Amino acid sequence: MTLNSDFIKISFGDEMENSKDKEYNIGSYWKVFLLIFISWFVFMAVMFWSANDFEFDFPPSTPLSFLGLFGDSFNVLTSLFTGLAFAGVIISVELQRKELKSTRDELTGQKDALEKQKLEMEQQSFDNRFFQMLNRFNKIREKFVADEKIVPNGSSRKQNHILDFFNGFCTTVSGSQNIETVAAMFKDSLFLDDENEFKYYFINLYQILKFIDKFYNERIDEAKFHTNMIRAQLTSNESQLLFLHIFFLQEFGGKKYMELIKKYAMLEHLDYERLKNRCNDPVYKKLIDHILLEYEQEVFGKNKKILEHINVLKKL
Template identity: 25%
Template sequence: MNNNEDFSKVLWKWLCFIWVIPYIGIFLNWKFGLEVGQLGSYGDFIAGTTVPLLTFVSFLAIIRTLRIQEEQMSLQKDDLQSSINQMGEQSKLLRIQGFENTFFNLINLHNQIVQTMKDTHAPKDSYGRMVFSDIYRSLAHAYKSKKHQISQKGLEIEEIKCIRMAYDDFYKLRQPEFEHYFRSLYSIMKYIDKANLESIEKEPYVEIIKAQLSSLELAVLFYHGLSRQGEKFLFFIQKYGMISDLNYNLIFHSQQHSNIYNELFESFEKEYEG
């Protein structure tokens, strides 16, 4: 704005100077009593000098006008970009708010499922997360029983097959108690995975899920991922580090079963992302 004002002042000075020149001729005519005809040569001189000057000043004015328009267009472009950025931020905020509304509704539903879980196999009924204590014992018993049966028959079976056979027996027995639990947890993780958010933006929501899982839940979730019933869940368990806080003392053969876990994830990851 100051540059425009300074240029206008300079331009106005030039115009004033140019228009003063004819008045010099009038002054000379009055001062020295010259005849009008004698001022002809002076007029030719003035015309020869002022016209180029006026043309030059006009050229400067045009250039300055173009620069002013360019500056205005640049300011409008900046304003437009700022508006676009603000709209982008608002859109992102609305998207996150919409995601969080659904996410926390899913969390509330999952917590209700946990609270209504009931262990009908124990001498005394237990409810909620206390059920996982007996569920884990049932899983451990199913695995040991299957290993014993295989040993008694003198069979050689891959460990992953043994785990899955044991989990099948366990699942048939305890399915009514935790089927909805795993289905709900899987739905939440799938919702996070498919959300239109950056990976770093998803981390806080994954941490909310992980914070609610007990040690026994993590152990059961580990073997659920190895089972046929939890094959699809395995990808999310490993991708988002859901069992990063797992107590490996609760794993029946921690090193061997962890290796199997990683191998299954690598093969399933290629299939899932392919």
């Protein structure tokens, strides 16, 4: 009730102020009329009193020419009303001009208010959909960690599918002869398996990044606010898997995905040393260094440790 009352006071208060301004303007114009009338009156008084032989009682024998001259003397009065009429037209035009300007200003204000309301509604719609997508993405992430898994020694632990993926991969590539073989194994594991449990994870991550990028367009700071929120949720294991996935995805048409990863520095928190030391196989380590050099440095954002390591590798 208070809010509505305040709104009414503000709205009608503005209208009252506008009305007062208009009354003030009209009053100032009446002053002009009054000044013109007083000037005319003074002029006529001086003219009449300065004529010593002026008489209002004309005898019957007064010539018509004299009467005509007397009547012509009142042309001043006609000129006065003509001038006043012309001034009235000018004032009317001026008032209409100001009224039209006021109307345009009001329409501009309404347009700005509607535009602001539209942007707020679009932002609200974006936020709702963004958090829906983020919630769905987190549910997919939860599947990577099962409740419990019985290990051979009889104990139990949380099952981490990404960790199991790396452990199994390291066992497979042990003793490989070249990085091409290891790279082919990575691609087979990440893309050629139709039942790959990571497929929907990366698809949803891409859709979220694309959605943010499309909505904010060139408003990069606002877009990064949301992408940083996603990046902060990624675990070390997820960042390492993303590092490998995006690199090999380029062979399957993942150029746009790579652009988004680069634009929002999604690998800034990558623990590169941990990734490199997951497998003791020297060929695996060589492949990881090779992939690192293929990436553009913007992907790693402000990760000084990785940027320094890249500079060292380039000198070798």
